Amino acid sequence: MPHTLKLLTIWLLIGLVIFLGFKYWERERQSSRFQLAGEVVVLTRSDDGHFHWPGRVDGVAVDFLVDTGATTTALPQALAQRVGLKPLGSITTQTAAGTAQGFVARTDVTLEGGVRANRLMVAVLPDLAAPLLGMDVLGRLHFSQKPGELRIEPNP
Template sequence: MHSYLQKLAQRRVGFQAGLVVILLLVAQAATAMDIQVRMLARGSALLEIDGKQRMLRDGNKSPEGVLLVSSDGKKAVIEVDGKRQALTLTKRIATNFTKAQKSAVRIASTHGGHYVTPGRINGMPVEFMVDTGATMIAMNYVVAERLGIDYRAGRPIKVNTANGVAQAYEVILSSVSIGDLEVQQIRAAVSSTEFPQVILLGNSYLGKVDMQVDNGVLLLQSRH
């Protein structure tokens, strides 16, 4: 009888141990996430977590539980389930640009080869697509109205769109910022049509910062 009880106890212990292992594996699977860095700036980073983009500032946590511990514009230190890891846009980028006194933003290209990044116009959050072929920042009238821009008070101009020449207005934006790269008094064109469908970050802004592409990553850097 004693031998039978001993075997029964051993089986119970083995079952409990197996159950603990299964629960641990389930917990690990539940917390496994695909995390990529899409943009880096000092004090903030754009993370792509399981396909969803999250703009975080130092000390903020995403709905998925990813904490941005710090970002210095070259790497982002994140914490998930108490474990910390340093992430960069590419393995090479952290060793190339060492002048920390200049503000810098790094933007990874999308699957289509475009550079898309969050930013601000007159302090309001927007999303830009970098367009080196655009003379100035360009947006449609719907976006301008949402941002409170009195575009009809601007200088009437003509712009080329996919549907031909359209009426537009040249305005002056008080400030445009990508990360902590802020430029003031920037020319922009507001189309009277619904094109462009995204805000184009043109040369009226790009011409005031240093720009370089390294291994598929766009580096924007202040000149001072």
């Protein structure tokens, strides 16, 4: 029995080292998608083919999907409830998945790199998978795209 226990312990330790190594690699890869070079924010395309910009909604950390096709910044209803957003009115909107019912609310959005949108009117949609950063925020900035990279800077 002691020999079997030793082998099991060794394999468990090897598995733990591999698991922790993978988690470390995953965290480093995630953090390298966002870079700040002076006032220029550089976003690197993620494995899902999209650009993600870390930020906060009323102080709650979120990972925004940059969506130049979205007129308005949109939040999943679960996030809006967690933040405590109050509905200001109902909306019907067109999304990539079709027509969606939701509500509008006001919130403060802060993005890594110092970009802020105070009291931003956002759409809250029940079936939205991730927060979308729309042109209501992006339109205030200057952005350019290279293969695999999105560069964002304040408007001159």
